[in-house]
Structure formats: structure tokens, C-alpha cells
Amino acid sequence: MNPVDALIDALPGGRVLTDRDVIDSYARDQTYLEPGEPLCAVVAQTRDEVAATLRWASEHRVPVVPRGAGTGLAGGATAVEGCVMLSLARMTAIRELSPADEIAVVEPGVITADLDRAAREHGLMYAPDPSSYEISTIGGNLATNAGGLRCVRYGVTRDSTLGLEVVLADGRVLNTGRRTMKGVTGYDLTGLFVGSEGTLGVITAATLRLRRAPSVPPITIAAEFPSPRAAGDAVAAIVAAGCRPLLLELMDRGTLEAIDAWKNIGLEPQVRAMLIAQAEGDRPEEAALMERLCEQNGAGFVAVSGTPEETAELIGLRRLAYSAKERLGACLVEDVCVPRSALPAMITFIEEAAARHDARICTVAHAGDGNLHPVFIFDRGLPEPPPGVWAAADEVFRAALDLGGTLTGEHGVGLLKRRWLGLEAGPVVTEVQQGIKRVFDPLGILNPGKAI
Amino acid sequence: MNPVDALIDALPGGRVLTDRDVIDSYARDQTYLEPGEPLCAVVAQTRDEVAATLRWASEHRVPVVPRGAGTGLAGGATAVEGCVMLSLARMTAIRELSPADEIAVVEPGVITADLDRAAREHGLMYAPDPSSYEISTIGGNLATNAGGLRCVRYGVTRDSTLGLEVVLADGRVLNTGRRTMKGVTGYDLTGLFVGSEGTLGVITAATLRLRRAPSVPPITIAAEFPSPRAAGDAVAAIVAAGCRPLLLELMDRGTLEAIDAWKNIGLEPQVRAMLIAQAEGDRPEEAALMERLCEQNGAGFVAVSGTPEETAELIGLRRLAYSAKERLGACLVEDVCVPRSALPAMITFIEEAAARHDARICTVAHAGDGNLHPVFIFDRGLPEPPPGVWAAADEVFRAALDLGGTLTGEHGVGLLKRRWLGLEAGPVVTEVQQGIKRVFDPLGILNPGKAI
Ligand SMILES: Cc1cc2nc3c(=O)[nH]c(=O)nc-3n(C[C@H](O)[C@H](O)[C@H](O)COP(=O)(O)OP(=O)(O)OC[C@H]3O[C@@H](n4cnc5c(N)ncnc54)[C@H](O)[C@@H]3O)c2cc1C
Ligand SMILES: Cc1cc2nc3c(=O)[nH]c(=O)nc-3n(C[C@H](O)[C@H](O)[C@H](O)COP(=O)(O)OP(=O)(O)OC[C@H]3O[C@@H](n4cnc5c(N)ncnc54)[C@H](O)[C@@H]3O)c2cc1C
Numbered sequence A, B: 001m002n003p004v005d006a007l008i009d010a011l012p013g014g015r016v017l018t019d020r021d022v023i024d025s026y027a028r029d030q031t032y033l034e035p036g037e038p039l040c041a042v043v044a045q046t047r048d049e050v051a052a053t054l055r056w057a058s059e060h061r062v063p064v065v066p067r068g069a070g071t072g073l074a075g076g077a078t079a080v081e082g083c084v085m086l087s088l089a090r091m092t093a094i095r096e097l098s099p100a101d102e103i104a105v106v107e108p109g110v111i112t113a114d115l116d117r118a119a120r121e122h123g124l125m126y127a128p129d130p131s132s133y134e135i136s137t138i139g140g141n142l143a144t145n146a147g148g149l150r151c152v153r154y155g156v157t158r159d160s161t162l163g164l165e166v167v168l169a170d171g172r173v174l175n176t177g178r179r180t181m182k183g184v185t186g187y188d189l190t191g192l193f194v195g196s197e198g199t200l201g202v203i204t205a206a207t208l209r210l211r212r213a214p215s216v217p218p219i220t221i222a223a224e225f226p227s228p229r230a231a232g233d234a235v236a237a238i239v240a241a242g243c244r245p246l247l248l249e250l251m252d253r254g255t256l257e258a259i260d261a262w263k264n265i266g267l268e269p270q271v272r273a274m275l276i277a278q279a280e281g282d283r284p285e286e287a288a289l290m291e292r293l294c295e296q297n298g299a300g301f302v303a304v305s306g307t308p309e310e311t312a313e314l315i316g317l318r319r320l321a322y323s324a325k326e327r328l329g330a331c332l333v334e335d336v337c338v339p340r341s342a343l344p345a346m347i348t349f350i351e352e353a354a355a356r357h358d359a360r361i362c363t364v365a366h367a368g369d370g371n372l373h374p375v376f377i378f379d380r381g382l383p384e385p386p387p388g389v390w391a392a393a394d395e396v397f398r399a400a401l402d403l404g405g406t407l408t409g410e411h412g413v414g415l416l417k418r419r420w421l422g423l424e425a426g427p428v429v430t431e432v433q434q435g436i437k438r439v440f441d442p443l444g445i446l447n448p449g450k451a452i
Helices: A003-010 A020-024 A047-060 A112-120 A138-144 A189-193 A228-240 A253-263 A284-296 A308-326 A340-356 A387-402 A418-424 A427-440 B003-010 B020-024 B047-060 B112-120 B138-144 B189-193 B228-240 B253-263 B284-296 B308-326 B340-356 B387-402 B418-424 B427-440
Strands: A040-043 A064-067 A084-087 A094-098 A103-106 A161-167 A173-177 A202-209 A219-225 A247-252 A273-279 A301-304 A330-333 A360-366 A371-378 B040-043 B064-067 B084-087 B094-098 B103-106 B161-167 B173-177 B202-209 B219-225 B247-252 B273-279 B301-304 B330-333 B360-366 B371-378
Touching (some): A047 A084, A047 A161, A094 A112, A112 A138, A173 B427, A189 B427, A228 A247, A228 A273, A228 A284, A228 A340, A247 A308, A284 A301, A308 A330, A308 A371, A340 A360, A427 B173, A427 B427, B047 B084, B064 B138, B219 B228, B219 B308, B228 B284, B228 B340, B247 B253, B308 B330, B308 B371, B340 B360, B387 B418
Parallel strands (some): A040 A084, B040 B084, B064 B084
Antiparallel strands (some): A247 A273, B247 B273, B330 B371
């Protein structure tokens, strides 16, 4: 029997998709990367269907590329030649939400913001909020250890993950972690799967930590700066003063122009960067301090939001940043992260690299974490970024590492950053990671060629 | 050449200890467990000495038991027959402390409280504070993923660990993690080593996250209850009300009596349990709410500390709890952790188990995390706990698991809890963990027979 027929036999009707156009719609993420041609796609609805698919894949040595919503920015969910695209997007149940224990048990296809909304009904929240949270899935967030705006305060996805149900490459089910706040029985397998980009197993359920939502609406500040460097200095000052903002985001002129061109925000010519900061609603003195520190570092105009609507609008603009840039051309998105004190230096370097290579770079940053997204914009007609963009990107990666930073703060390595991996991970790390990969996936069928 | 002579040759003078009495003083931790007889002890002063020791151990197939201060409560640092006890206690440098980046780079022998004190000089703190923090080492804390009083607010040791330098079993050096707040390059090796109890590698340096120390002294509450169950209910109410205490500790009557017998705290007969809670100094309304919730759940008397001195005294008493019990006899310390809503049920179960088996159990709990330490006290003359203690301990473990909990919240599995491991970790987990162990330690020389 042809392998695909065997798979169709092994699953309930309608799970295996073989129509070329349909499959193609599962083959890409948000990068420009050209996918390989998948054999078929599977849209799983239960853990057992995932297990059956993986048993089949092991038997037939077919590569498996897990996929959530395909919003990834690193090529993690990009099809490899002859693979099955395994979509978890239909596993959308929130199985349990316990206000008493402040946890939720969810399936991987749950949209991030849906979980947050469900938690809010109980005065809780799901903290990790990538800008994509209205479209990304929890499974994708877990597999990339996604960050977001609120992470400066509440940590990344791993910090909200207590336990996982994972299907291994051979179809066996592994349960990791726990429902409790603490636990040290055995090795931290939960943490190992978070951020593993679908290369160690397929996540079919997660026990997540919820947090108490602030009861008073936050105070939001938007400060305009004459240079990104000045905004970076303000960030460093805010951190050094011991403020604990709920979020602290930076946008450069290019980003603001892209948003202005789309949404007409009335951007003034002298504004070269904007900082958005949020303090807890019952900490007006912290909001005032952040405002003062912005002014001391050269902010021309500082607006303090009054109403929740104004706040939502401001944060909404920030969340549009990426889509606004996409309107300008194809995007190569970097995700470097540096020690927070190095933020101003990194910003300056990015500007210089752009100038040196005549590359168009717009930068947004989860500034409170030192995590920058320089977005290189290039002609959509080109099959891949032109040499000037690669040269600038390369310099930015190296500068981040020189400053004590890392290649990727939250998007993952995927396919896109593999060529730089050797700069950060030495030979011992590489060998150890490959050893771990072999423990979980001895045949190498899970998302081959990605992440490590 | 005799293997020990080869080791002496491979290291600077004075590092290898062969005097039987001296070696014996390195062979135990705080458990009653009888150690095997070590071949020798090594007191390493540098990473390269650790590497040389491990290369030698690999060559001669000698088991290596890493050791910090030996304050462990699970037998993790208990000598195995014919091993080398590798002490990291002399590697005590704080190599770097960066207030701007809020990180420290330290050697494993640094005493936990010493790092905290060094950080306080810059308005920062090192959050994880096991009760043993004046005597335990950072290396031991990392290897056990130690918790502590402040963990209810700031998380456990893993949550403060950004990167590690580890010497592998064959002497190679592995650098994991980063200096940045976020990072997803490759698998989370840092998290894997934290809590691995010396079975995957020897930690020779760590990059740790510091946190801003509260600028206002906290408000501390001590509430006396007519039953531990009532105190447990108060904890559940405090959590459910959305309070975010800086610490939330529970002591039962037995514990209070032990402290009273030693320090004469004037314990009244009707007091069956005490809760110590702490709110931020600038959140008096939260302190008042916690006070009210204690009263509503039956607290007879609630004291609110005025001065930092009073607070220090109160917390000091809590930190004495274990030593006070040791004065009463030999101790078997459990460390179960349950979902927070299950705390009252767990407390009740422990009391019943004690009565059923006529076992003397005193319980303290990091109650805000659902982490309980029932301490079984038995006759110091006995070589190991009598059958009634084992029977009660066994029931407590099983009850914790039935309540959705775990065997060990913070002390680790070590030797002591291995016989129950199978109840919590299924066969797939066990196989995967053994696979990981083989990646790092193919000869099985690192702390064999512990943890997994
Ligand atoms: C507009 C926009 C804004 C963004 N902002 C942010 C941001 O602020 N922070 C941030 O971190 N990211 C951000 N991203 C990137 C992206 O949204 C995240 O990486 C997200 O976590 C991906 O989720 P997904 O469901 O789309 O996963 P996919 O893209 O489908 O997959 C991502 C990776 O996860 C693996 N995977 C997916 N599901 C599973 C599973 N169940 N089991 C195992 N592996 C699985 C895939 O194989 C792939 O390697 C943004 C993207 C866009 C388009
Ligand atoms: C009075 C008292 C109170 C306590 N309170 C708490 C508490 O509140 N919370 C808590 O979590 N624990 C508590 N403990 C337990 C103990 O203090 C902790 O487990 C602590 O982390 C052990 O540190 P140590 O330096 O003594 O390690 P050791 O006991 O020497 O070793 C512990 C484990 O770590 C391994 N190890 C040590 N150093 C290294 C290294 N550099 N590399 C690799 N492996 C290493 C050892 O092999 C062993 O498996 C308490 C103990 C006592 C006696």
C-alpha cells in the first residue's frame, strides 16, 4: 500500500489532506522561505490521532513538521521535502480552568488570546502575549518559548508552563511536569520541550500557570524621542531606577512611519522613536517616575493615557507594527536580545549597519528585556533578501553576540538562523543537543533540519 | 600507579584528601542515611581542577559525588561506595555583580546568603532563600532547584538561573544559557542541569538573575490558629483573594513546641498552628486583607510586626524550625507539594496518618506554594526510621500524588525518595531520563543511583 493510503486508513475520515492547493496553504510560516513539497497534511483532532500519525511516520520514515497557526518568524513550520504537515490547529479545547489553583489545561490549538480571555472571566490572565496573540496558538508559543509585551513583567512562555503531554516520534505518550507550583522529581523535561521547535515531540496538551490580572487599569505612557538612542537611554534609566513596568516597548521612526502610512497617526517630523511604558494602576508614583526619566533623557512629548480605551488604542498600534511593515515589502525579521544595559549600544549599531549597507531597517523592541526586532525590508519581487540585507543582518547578529547577547530572544532558530548558530553554540553544546535529539527522535523524523 | 596517586599527581598539592576521618566528614548530608566508603575527597578550587578530577574519574571508572555544603535533605550528597567526594565548597568567588543588568556570575561554593548580601549593597537581592541559606551553597541550590520562603513570590532557583558553566563527566566544559533576560537558541540545557542533583555534570559557575529588593520594609503578620486545617483554609483564602504575599509560611503545633522548648517563645496551649505572611511595605491594604482573612478563618490572635527587628525575629524563628526538631531526635523530612487548593486536605491527611501509625510528625509548609515538610521524628538510636514512620511516610506520599501533587517540591529525590519515584514517573519518563543521563554521562560515574 502507498504510504499515504496507509495513513488515511489509520485515521478517521477527513483528517488527511492531499489536495495540492490545500496542502500548500499549510506549508509556510510568515517568513519568505520557500518550502519543500509536503507529501500530505494531517489535521489532527485528538492525541491518539497525533500518535497514530507519528507511528505511521516512524514506520515509513516520513518527516513530520508540526504546525500551529503558521505565524512563526523563523521558518520552524516551513515544510521540508516529502514531509507530512501535522496541524494541531483543530485541537482547541480548554479542558480545565481552575481559579483556585490558578492553572489551565489546554490543547495546543487554542489561540493565545482566547485562553487569556477565558482566564479574565475569573479575574486571572494568561500572561505571555506575543504581538501575534490573536492568531498564534499555544502549541506554537510553547514550541518557540514565545515572548511578548507583558514578558518584561511576567516572563516568557516557559515561565508559565507547568506540565506537558507530548507524543514522541514513535507514537508513545510522555507526560511531563505537574499541576503544582513547584516540583523537582526528575529532570526538567517540561522546560526541555518548551522552545524545542517541534524537534523533540509533538505537544498535545499543556498545564499552564495563570496569574492574577491587575484589578486596576494600568497607566500607560507614550513618550516621543529625538533619537532611538535617547529612547534606549530612557529604558536603561527606567530599569536602573528599579521600576517594574508591565510593559516597555520601543518603536523607531521607520516603524512609526509604516504605521502612520497605514493608520494616519499624525506622526510629527521630529519624532525619531517612541517608547510605550505601562505602570500598575495603583502605582501612579512609578508612572510619574518613568515619565520623568523619559523627559530627562530627551523625550519631547509624553502622553499619559487616561482611559482603558486610549490604552487599548496605543497598545493596538504597537501590535500592528509588524503588519504595517509587511505592507512595505518582504520582511526579514531579526530577534536579537542583549543585556539590558547594552540596549543603547545595540540600537546605535543597527542604525549604523543599515546606513553602511544601504539596507532599510525598522526596529521595534521589547525594550525592557533587551530584545530587539530589526526588520529588514526588501523588494517583494526578490526570491530572498539581497546581499546588502544579509551583510547587515550578519553584522547585527555578530554585534549582539559581542555585547553578550543572543541570536534569538523569542522567535526561535527555525531554518532562518541556523547559519549563525555556530557563532553562539560551541561544539560541546552542539554535540550534547544532538545527543538529546537522538534520545527523543532516533530516526530524525521530527522537523529535521530545524532549530539545532 | 594506584588511582589515588594518579589523582594526586593530576592536581595541585593539598586538593586530594585521604585521611579517613577527614573524608568521613564529607560523606554525609543531613539525612540519617549511612554513606558508602569514599576512596578519597577532592576539594577543588578551579574549574580546571574539577575537569582534571572528572577526566581521571572517567579513566578509572570511579564514581563522583559532587558536594556543596552537605545540607541536603534527600541523600543527594551521600557517598557511594568507592567514590570520590568532589567538594565545590572552596570555589567561593562572586566573579561579577552587575547592577545595570541585574545579574551575578558566581562560583558554586558561594553561600546563598552571602550572594544575597552582596546584591543588597546595590539595592538588589538574590531571591531564592532556602531556610538553610546561611549554610547552603549556590551549587547545591542549583543542583536541587532549591526553593525557600520567598519563592512564593519570586519562584525557585531555576527561575533565577540564566546560564551555567558545567564540567561534563569526561572533563569537557559546557557553557549553557546566556546573560540576557530571554533567549531561545537551542534546547534549554540550563533548566535541565538545574535540579539534576549532580547526575549530569558538575556546575562550576552560574549566571544568576538578581532582583530589585523592596525599598520599603515589608509588613509581617503572625496569626495563631486553633487547628492546622484552619490555617490551611486561611492560606487558600489568601491565595483565592488574589493577594501576592512575599512569603506565606505555616507551622504546626509540634513545630512550635519544638521551637518553644528551645527558645521559649511563650507558646499558649490553644495555639495549634501559626501562619506567617508578609506583604510589601507599601501595600498596607494587602496586609490588612490577609489579617482579615486569617481572622475569618478562625485565627485567635494576629500580630502585625512594627519594626524590621520584630520581622527579622519572627522570620528567624521560622528558619529555626528544622534545627529545633533535630534536637528532638532523628528526622526524616518529606517535601510533598500539592496544588494550592489541596493544602487543607493534605494537612488533615498528614495528621490522620500520624495518628494511625502513632508516628510523631511536625509539619512546616511553604504554604503559599502548597509545599509541605512533614518531619517524622524518631529515636536517634535507631539506624533508620521504624516501620510505623515508613508506613505513615508512604501514605503521605501516595496522598500527595492522589491530590495531583508531587513527591518533592524542592529537596530533590536523592537516595531517599527513589523507592517512590515509580509512583510519579511512568515508564516513558523513566526511559527518557535514562537516555538523557547517558548523553551526558555514558559511563554512569556521576552520582550513580541518585535522583532518577
Ligand atoms: C504579527 C506578528 C507578531 C509576532 N509577535 C511576536 C512576539 O511578540 N513574540 C514572539 O515570541 N513571537 C512573535 N511572533 C512570532 C510567532 O507568532 C510566534 O513564534 C508564535 O509562537 C508561533 O505560533 P504558531 O501557532 O503560529 O506556530 P507555528 O508558526 O505554526 O510553529 C512555530 C514552531 O512551533 C512548532 N510547533 C507548533 N505547534 C506545535 C506543537 N503542538 N508541538 C510541537 N511543535 C509545534 C512548529 O513546528 C514550529 O517549529 C509574531 C508573529 C507575527 C506574524
Ligand atoms: C535547616 C535546613 C533547612 C532547609 N531548608 C530548605 C528550604 O527551605 N528549601 C530547600 O529547597 N531546601 C532546604 N534545605 C535543604 C538543603 O539546604 C538544600 O537542598 C540545598 O540546596 C543544598 O545545598 P548544599 O550546598 O548543602 O548541597 P549538598 O547537600 O552538598 O548537595 C545537594 C545535591 O546537589 C549536588 N551538588 C552540590 N553541588 C553541586 C555542583 N556544584 N554541581 C553539581 N551538583 C552539585 C549534590 O551531589 C547533591 O545531589 C534545608 C536544609 C536544612 C538543613
